[in-house]
Amino acid sequence: MSENKPIIRVGLSREPVSLDDVAARLARETNGFGAGSLVVFMGFVKGVVGGYKVYTLSYEAYEDVALKKMEEIAREEAAKWEKTYAIWLIHRIGSLKPGDPTIYVFVVAEPRHKAFELASRILDRVKHEVPIYKLEAREDGEYWILGDHTRVRRGEGLQEPEKR
């Protein structure tokens, strides 16, 4: 058995990713080190937000910095726990419809509760620290989403949507 060196991969993708391909590959590449737990988070576009129907959610990234930051998060989190075998992060960019996948976080780690903990923390960090931006087009207009909760109506200064 050679020493465990975690698999770290990050990407921005205009296309959906095959969970089956990534899962099979990670299981194949990590089981020999004693790994047996894969946690996947897949975000997808909500069809309804705040009572309004959503048409599209468009993602853009400040790409170089986004990729660098995603890799940094993955490396830092992998380094915190020895039995981390793989971290694979993919963020979608482009215009997506309700139900379309938006982000994928794959973590192989032991024991299983650590894999959940890592995936959850990595996801939070990606959402907060990576320069990726959303424009939500919904039945009451188009909104830029900023920070955790702020929506700003497109083209009208800093006006927020009406609550429904």
Place this chain on the structure above:
Amino acid sequence: MSENKPIIRVGLSREPVSLDDVAARLARETNGFGAGSLVVFMGFVKGVVGGYKVYTLSYEAYEDVALKKMEEIAREEAAKWEKTYAIWLIHRIGSLKPGDPTIYVFVVAEPRHKAFELASRILDRVKHEVPIYKLEAREDGEYWILGDHTRVRRGEGLQEPEKR
């Protein structure tokens, strides 16, 4: 929008399951209720346990009771959190090789940290409460696995494996 009634499905399967099919289906069926977070746990056979190479891991279930118990766990956990949109549990049975998937837990819930929490708790409950049994064939012999940590050498009373 009709009222959210969580999707609950459980199964025992001799074949691997397509994560892509299940994920796409759950995203399609739940985004209209405002869901956007899917957590998947996929267990897979470890290639090495306790320093010994693993050849196969064979699962058998006391099937009727196993399915009933899995459904009970899914329903109980879904009932604990209103914004639970889907719980889908599949346990493999049969003889599996290192890297082969052994169990799948799919949870759609909001917010995302709740989806992680539910998936983790459901997984623990399935592992502890569902009558499913493992026989591990590895380079130092065949072992029945019982409870959380006990291995009993096949055909020799209650002899445990030697530590390596």
Place this chain on the structure above:
Amino acid sequence: MKVRVKLVSLLRDAVNGEGEVVVEINGEKARLRDVLEKLYSTYPRLKKLVEGLGERGLGVVYMVNGQGAELDAEVRDGDLVAILPPASGGCSFE
């Protein structure tokens, strides 16, 4: 009366690999403990295993027709008894 007894995992090995054995008892009904006693008299190795598991905190669970049952539960002709060790990756299910 005849009762089927389902055995899994290492308990099945102790009855020569049969997943299900039939226990015959005189009369129309019996207590679960009588069924087990009869079974154990045929398969003393099974009895030893069940006791050994109990000593290690891996006590078995008994079921009659898919429901958890105590030793004094009533068992009738045609019933299905199961003796289940703790799940692999767990401790109890009832």
Place this chain on the structure above:
Amino acid sequence: MKVRVKLVSLLRDAVNGEGEVVVEINGEKARLRDVLEKLYSTYPRLKKLVEGLGERGLGVVYMVNGQGAELDAEVRDGDLVAILPPASGGCSFE
């Protein structure tokens, strides 16, 4: 000297939808604040937006060539400046 400034999200809307604008300044180097001042004089709506975001606790982050930078950072001909609002689903990145 010429500096490229990258703008995303609602800040891009405030410069007529251009993802990248070029700012020209006399001399061979400048402070980041001088570049921004020049940029804001061309696009007063951008300035108002950046200030408005700051007032809401959504302060922007400045970058020079992909590294976080303070207002008195040195900027040279050909450098790439970015003005980044908080990520969607987050608050800061540095």
